[in-house]
Amino acid sequence: MSRSAPGEFEQLVLLAILRLADRAYGVPIVEEIRRRTERSVKRGAVYVVLRRLLAKKLVVARMGDPTPERGGRARRYFTVTPAGLAALAESRRALLRMWDGLQPLLDGMEV
Amino acid sequence: MAGGRPPAWAVGLLSRIVPAAEREGVLGDLEEVWRSRYPAGGLAGAAWYGWQAVSVCFSLLLSFDDERLTNHGGRLRPSIGGGGGFMRTIGLDLRYALRGLRLAPGFTVVAVATIALGVGANTAVFSVVDAVLLRPLPFGSPDRLAVLWETDPDRGRKRVSPPTLIDWQEGQRTLSGIAGLTEEKWVVTGDAEPQVLSGAGVTPDFFRVLDVRMIAGRDFEESDDVVGAEPVALVSSGFAMSRFGSVAAALDRTVRLDGSPVRVVGVVPSEASYPAHADVWRPLTSSIGGGGMRARAAHILIAVGRLRPGVTLEQATADLARISAGISEYDGESAELQSLHSWVSGDVKTALLVLLGAVGFVLLMACANVGNLFLVRATGRTREVALRSALGASRARLVRQFLVESMTLGALGGAVGTALSVWGVRLIAALSPTELPRRAEIGVSGPMLLFAAGVTLLTGVLVGLASALSGTRLDFTGALKEHGPASGAMRSNRVRSALIVAEVALSVVLLAGAGLMVRSFLTITAIDPGFEAAQATAFRISLPAWRYPEPTSQTAFFNQLLERVRRMPGVTSAALSSNMQMGGSTMTTPAKIEGRELEGALASLSVQVSSVSPDYFKAMGIRLLEGRTFSGADRNGSALVAVVDSEFAYRFFPDGRAVGKRARTSFGDPVMKEIVGVVASTRHRSLTADAPPYFYTPMAQSEWGFAWVVVRSTGGSAGLIEAVRAAVRDIDPEQPIQQVATLSDLLARSFARPRFQAELLGGFAAAALLLAALGFYAVIANATEQRRHEIGVRLALGAGRRDVLRLTIGQAMALTAFGLAVGIPGALLAVRVLTSLLFRITPTDPTTFVAVALTLVAVAALASWLPARRALGTDPVRALRE
Numbered sequence: 001m002s003r004s005a006p007g008e009f010e011q012l013v014l015l016a017i018l019r020l021a022d023r024a025y026g027v028p029i030v031e032e033i034r035r036r037t038e039r040s041v042k043r044g045a046v047y048v049v050l051r052r053l054l055a056k057k058l059v060v061a062r063m064g065d066p067t068p069e070r071g072g073r074a075r076r077y078f079t080v081t082p083a084g085l086a087a088l089a090e091s092r093r094a095l096l097r098m099w100d101g102l103q104p105l106l107d108g109m110e111v
Numbered sequence: 112m113a114g115g116r117p118p119a120w121a122v123g124l125l126s127r128i129v130p131a132a133e134r135e136g137v138l139g140d141l142e143e144v145w146r147s148r149y150p151a152g153g154l155a156g157a158a159w160y161g162w163q164a165v166s167v168c169f170s171l172l173l174s175f176d177d178e179r180l181t182n183h184g185g186r187l188r189p190s191i192g193g194g195g196g197f198m199r200t201i202g203l204d205l206r207y208a209l210r211g212l213r214l215a216p217g218f219t220v221v222a223v224a225t226i227a228l229g230v231g232a233n234t235a236v237f238s239v240v241d242a243v244l245l246r247p248l249p250f251g252s253p254d255r256l257a258v259l260w261e262t263d264p265d266r267g268r269k270r271v272s273p274p275t276l277i278d279w280q281e282g283q284r285t286l287s288g289i290a291g292l293t294e295e296k297w298v299v300t301g302d303a304e305p306q307v308l309s310g311a312g313v314t315p316d317f318f319r320v321l322d323v324r325m326i327a328g329r330d331f332e333e334s335d336d337v338v339g340a341e342p343v344a345l346v347s348s349g350f351a352m353s354r355f356g357s358v359a360a361a362l363d364r365t366v367r368l369d370g371s372p373v374r375v376v377g378v379v380p381s382e383a384s385y386p387a388h389a390d391v392w393r394p395l396t397s398s399i400g401g402g403g404m405r406a407r408a409a410h411i412l413i414a415v416g417r418l419r420p421g422v423t424l425e426q427a428t429a430d431l432a433r434i435s436a437g438i439s440e441y442d443g444e445s446a447e448l449q450s451l452h453s454w455v456s457g458d459v460k461t462a463l464l465v466l467l468g469a470v471g472f473v474l475l476m477a478c479a480n481v482g483n484l485f486l487v488r489a490t491g492r493t494r495e496v497a498l499r500s501a502l503g504a505s506r507a508r509l510v511r512q513f514l515v516e517s518m519t520l521g522a523l524g525g526a527v528g529t530a531l532s533v534w535g536v537r538l539i540a541a542l543s544p545t546e547l548p549r550r551a552e553i554g555v556s557g558p559m560l561l562f563a564a565g566v567t568l569l570t571g572v573l574v575g576l577a578s579a580l581s582g583t584r585l586d587f588t589g590a591l592k593e594h595g596p597a598s599g600a601m602r603s604n605r606v607r608s609a610l611i612v613a614e615v616a617l618s619v620v621l622l623a624g625a626g627l628m629v630r631s632f633l634t635i636t637a638i639d640p641g642f643e644a645a646q647a648t649a650f651r652i653s654l655p656a657w658r659y660p661e662p663t664s665q666t667a668f669f670n671q672l673l674e675r676v677r678r679m680p681g682v683t684s685a686a687l688s689s690n691m692q693m694g695g696s697t698m699t700t701p702a703k704i705e706g707r708e709l710e711g712a713l714a715s716l717s718v719q720v721s722s723v724s725p726d727y728f729k730a731m732g733i734r735l736l737e738g739r740t741f742s743g744a745d746r747n748g749s750a751l752v753a754v755v756d757s758e759f760a761y762r763f764f765p766d767g768r769a770v771g772k773r774a775r776t777s778f779g780d781p782v783m784k785e786i787v788g789v790v791a792s793t794r795h796r797s798l799t800a801d802a803p804p805y806f807y808t809p810m811a812q813s814e815w816g817f818a819w820v821v822v823r824s825t826g827g828s829a830g831l832i833e834a835v836r837a838a839v840r841d842i843d844p845e846q847p848i849q850q851v852a853t854l855s856d857l858l859a860r861s862f863a864r865p866r867f868q869a870e871l872l873g874g875f876a877a878a879a880l881l882l883a884a885l886g887f888y889a890v891i892a893n894a895t896e897q898r899r900h901e902i903g904v905r906l907a908l909g910a911g912r913r914d915v916l917r918l919t920i921g922q923a924m925a926l927t928a929f930g931l932a933v934g935i936p937g938a939l940l941a942v943r944v945l946t947s948l949l950f951r952i953t954p955t956d957p958t959t960f961v962a963v964a965l966t967l968v969a970v971a972a973l974a975s976w977l978p979a980r981r982a983l984g985t986d987p988v989r990a991l992r993e
Binding site (some may be wrong): 011025026027043044045047048050051061063067069070071073074075076 | 116117130133135136137138139140141142143146147163165166168169170171505
């Protein structure tokens with residue numbers, strides 16, 4: 001695995017961004033991960049990951065329009081780059097290959 | 112839209128921490144959620160927002176760069192690859208260090224306590240050194256102030272006589288001002304209880320030379336210092352507050368000093384009081400009179416001068432010496448200058464610096480011990496360190512982590528130690544002898560806390576560096592193997608052994624120093640003062656001349672008092688003396704023997720003179736050796752007699768009897784007196800000063816103005832003191848008692864300082880022993896643990912108790928021997944600084960050093976006894992299997 005391959009949490013953030021399409025900014029990203037993984041997530045941790053993903057060029061950011069609910073501040077929207085998608089796909093492939101043939105282990109477990 | 116805004120402080124915090132590029136997004140997100148959850152705002156909303164803000168900031172500051180995923184009870188922590196900023200890695204190290212310390216409570220407690228001991232002791236002693244030696248005096252530009260002395264080749268330094276002071280003032284070119292003072296005590300009477308006050312007679316420019324401004328009223332002027340001027344005085348702010356209620360209320364008030372009314376014209380700030388406990392100042396002429404001002408032989412003034420800018424002490428000395436040589440009637444009279452600061456600090460400099468050095472040793476030992484503990488821990492974590500190194504952590508990174516750990520420990524220990532030192536400073540100030548200069552200024556201060564912080568930092572770095580450098584030098588492949596002992600463990604052992612040897616060496620120095628001080632102190636207390644100190648109380652009563660102008664009135668007062676005192680229950684004898692042993696005053700003059708011309712040293716030998724009532728020797732418990740003491744028959748009009756002590760007899764009549772010979776002193780009547788008795792020699796100024804020759808005359812046959820009343824009783828002194836006070840009040844309600852002390856107390860003042868030094872040094876030595884014992888225990892225990900396998904083999908092969916003991920205690924003895932070999936020569940050098948503080952003990956006293964060596968050997972043996980016993984209990988089979 002190369003050094004820039006996303007870790008588990010980074011993958012979750014990337015996937016959340018993909019699911020949210022053009023609605024992907026801080027608040028719903030956190031909500032989406034919480035909802036789907038059923039685990040508590042620290043907001044600050046998500047921001048840290050977003051910064052890292054930007055640095056690795058796996059996502060890009062753009063500013064939206066200011067809204068009054070945000071005290072006149074704009075939203076910061078994120079989009080997964082092609083590189084980001086490729087990295088995600090590679091991680092998925094690697095994981096699936098590792099899981100190959102191990103499905104019976106999961107029988108009887110709630111998956 | 113929902114009301115209000117999020118809490119401003121939280122918004123401000125986020126604005127500061129969140130990088131600019133992300134600020135709008137983060138702040139906006141938080142406000143969005145806040146508004147949707149808490150539309151009405153309110154306290155709950157503010158709390159939520161604040162918590163979120165802090166949490167986000169925390170995450171951003173301490174974001175991990177750890178590769179692992181940690182999953183604690185459902186909370187996801189991000190696994191982020193790559194290195195982070197410097198702040199982030201320090202943050203990680205800090206969290207890691209704190210967690211590690213929390214998981215090893217035993218180690219943490221011992222290490223923190225040890226560091227606290229070192230830091231606390233050092234800070235406490237430093238605060239004393241700071242107050243007494245370092246802090247500048249509370250005057251303007253205090254480093255320009257100097258004390259001026261007259262000197263002559265015979266007697267060295269003398270105080271300055273008033274005419275000389277005037278000559279210096281007129282002829283000098285190097286000082287911007289010269290002032291003089293005499294120390295005085297006055298009885299203050301008037302609207303309140305009679306009080307005895309310390310004060311001084313001063314030249315009018317005194318406070319101007321010191322650059323001290325009055326806080327109310329005015330300073331003295333030239334016109335105040337002439338015969339016939341209105342009697343005025345300056346008082347201290349402390350006195351003004353206690354007597355008049357406020358500083359302003361004291362101005363223009365009249366007080367009676369020794370009966371004469373004076374008007375208060377100004378108030379001196381108490382912190383700038385000079386001499387140290389003075390409360391009242393009067394112009395010099397009113398103190399010593401016009402005649403006193405003209406007496407060239409009266410060396411009574413303490414003179415203070417302020418150097419002109421750019422002038423050195425040497426230049427000023429030469430200047431004044433030139434003037435002295437011109438005016439002097441004697442050969443060789445000259446002048447000497449000394450900086451005021453060094454005179455005020457007095458001769459305590461050596462003692463205090465010794466203490467500071469000693470406590471510094473204790474700190475080094477504490478560092479060595481904690482360093483040892485660290486190394487033990489480090490060897491226990493070899494696998495972890497090896498793993499991190501294999502995963503790419505650089506050596507610098509690992510060292511940094513060790514340093515953060517040790518500095519965290521240091522910070523904790525330093526905080527506890529500083530808190531301890533606040534208490535310790537008070538303890539030291541309370542224990543210190545009352546004549547310690549600037550004692551009142553000892554306390555917690557800014558420089559002291561700064562010092563504590565500096566010492567803490569140093570400790571943390573020292574401890575961490577030593578263990579970090581050795582702990583990270585491990586052979587990793589060895590460590591990563593399942594059961595292989597890391598060869599680094601051996602290297603670590605060598606460092607630890609070296610630390611123990613260093614500790615032993617330091618202990619030798621400390622113990623030797625403490626041992627010498629204790630022996631010196633005990634030597635002093637064993638000195639026979641020549642009189643019976645127990646069960647005797649002394650009262651000093653000074654009858655002012657203006658109320659008791661005739662000698663007969665004074666006699667009447669004291670006779671009345673003695674009669675009453677003798678009738679008190681429990682009193683076995685009561686007597687009077689003009690110059691009591693240990694009383695603080697010295698009246699000395701040369702003696703003359705009838706029929707002999709004295710030469711050389713004998714001619715100028717200073718003899719203590721004292722006028723005493725007949726019961727004096729009985730009351731003081733001074734033994735009669737020959738002849739008789741005074742009786743009622745020796746009174747005014749009868750033959751003049753004297754009693755001498757054995758020192759006098761030995762000096763002046765070395766071959767024969769003194770009784771029957773005739774002698775006199777330059778004090779009182781220039782008539783020869785017949786020596787009728789010889790009593791035992793006594794100490795006078797202090798226990799350590801040589802016993803001077805004594806010449807006693809009967810009180811009834813001499814003139815005397817103040818007296819000591821000595822009372823020997825069987826009961827306790829408290830009741831007696833009350834009774835005597837009541838008796839004095841009965842006879843004369845306005846007469847105070849200047850001083851009350853038991854003879855034991857007066858004696859104790861002789862050794863207050865040696866006792867203080869011995870106590871402190873002894874305390875440090877005890878701490879050193881404790882640290883050394885702990886250090887030994889740790890080293891030997893660990894070494895034994897590591898050699899379990901070897902011990903098991905030996906036991907299995909038939910080794911006896913003795914062999915195993917040799918391994919453990921033998922190792923301890925070897926380390927001790929090394930430590931002694933290094934420490935004793937070092938100690939022999941180091942204790943030389945104590946020479947001036949020791950009494951009748953040489954610094955290289957062999958008994959002390961032997962005792963020190965034996966003590967350390969015993970401590971080492973004891974400390975290694977427990978691990979030795981455990982080694983004996985090793986099960987060979989298990990040890991072999993491991």
